[in-house]
Amino acid sequence: MFHHISVLATEIIEGLQVHPNGCYLDATWGGGGHSELILQAAPDVKLVGIDRDQQAIDAARERLAAYGDRVSFWQGNYADYQPTQKFDGIIADLGVSSVHLDVADRGFSFRSEAPLDMRMDTSQELTAAEIVNYWKxxxxxxxxxxYGEERLSRQIAKRIVENRPINTTTALAEIISGAVPKAYRYGRIHPATRTFQGLRIAVNNELGSLEKFLAISPNWLAPNGRIGIISFHSLEDRMVKHTWRETAGLTVLTKKPIIAQEAEVKLNPRARSAKLRWVAAKNL
Ligand SMILES: C[S@@+](CC[C@H](N)C(=O)[O-])C[C@H]1O[C@@H](n2cnc3c(N)ncnc32)[C@H](O)[C@@H]1O
Known part of the structure; x- marks a missing residue:
């Protein structure tokens, strides 16, 4: 039910330097793919998984059930987590999982008709429909x-407001297609791609959560512990790079981000935009 191919899996395990009896935090559990590799990388490893999404938590718990009490979990925003122990390593693989895009009724994709939802945590109030139908x-x-880095934002927003109420993903995608020049309509990506990305980031306050996580997660590290973050667009990658450079007590291990090899991109096109950066806690 939960099909998500973990990106940069080899690079995550190599960079974490998983050791026996170590304790690790997977802040974006998703399908539990990276977590399972961490649990397999050394004996008696312990792992905590976080996700905002109940479906992800359920899927990862089921997948990792065989590891018994070596695995525990917390449902919520990683920015609100309050750990009771230190970690030898922390990873975050940002954004949505394939499940968000594949399960039509979550409303993340313009490829199938669904209500305009886009919430990772379905208990939160703000939805994409609220933004589209009620915001200025x-x-x-x-x-x-x-958030969408869409240069035609003004004309798209104007057309959205003119066409309210908009109830479905496909209706919104059609309105966006009608708002952009013809050449743009037949480009490399669907004309609604950037707008959908922008709405998703706003609905889930993704950059606000990342900012808070970058500020607090170094405090969760054991001496020599490491944090690895995989981001999928330049706004996140820039935030990770700049914040870490300016955080006392951290050594940046990746001057340039690690990107996927051609072979991985061929198997999983989502890996094309993945950028992985690492820091380590200075051993004071
Ligand atoms: C790309 S997927 C992770 C996939 C996972 N690494 C794997 O190998 O299966 C990202 C996950 O992070 C979750 N997520 C995104 N932002 C979050 C946040 N601020 N707090 C907690 N979970 C978050 C999403 O719900 C999604 O399930």
Whole structure:
């Protein structure tokens, strides 16, 4: 039911330097793919998994049931987590999982008709429908421009407001297609891709959560512990790079981000935009 191919799996395990009896935190559990590799990498490893999404938590718990009490979990935003122990390593593989995109009724994808939802945590109030149907045109344009990096944000936001109410993913995608020039409509990516990305990031406050996580997670590290973060767009990658460079007590291990090998990209096109960076806690 939960099919998600873990990206940069070899690079995550190599970089974490998993050791026997070590304790690791997977802040974005998803399907539990990276977590399972961590548990297999050395004997008696312990792991805590976090995810905002109940479906992800259920799937990862089932997948990792054989590891018994070596695995524990916490459902919520990684930015709100309050650990009771230190970790030898922490990983975060940002963004959505394939399940979010594949399960139509979650409303993340414009490829199948669904209500405009896009919440990772379905108990939160803000949905994409709320933004699209109730926010001011200027605020919608800002979301599309900032988080979607869409240069046609203003004309898309104008068309959205003119066509309210908009109830489904496919209706929104059609309205966006109608708002952009013809050449843009037949480009490399669907004209709604960037707008959908912008809405998703806003609905889930993804950059706000990442900012908080970058600030607090170094405090969760044991001496010499490491944090690895995989990001999928430049806004996140830039935030990771700059924050770590300026955080006292951390040594940056990757001047340039680690990216996927051609062979991985061939098998999993999602890996094309993945960027992995590492830091280590200075041994003070
Ligand atoms: C790309 S998937 C992780 C896949 C996982 N590494 C694997 O190998 O199966 C990202 C997951 O992180 C979760 N997520 C994203 N932002 C989060 C946040 N701020 N707090 C907790 N979970 C988050 C999403 O719900 C999603 O399940």
């Amino acid at each position: 045109e200027k605020d919608i344009a800002d979301v599309i421009f900032r």
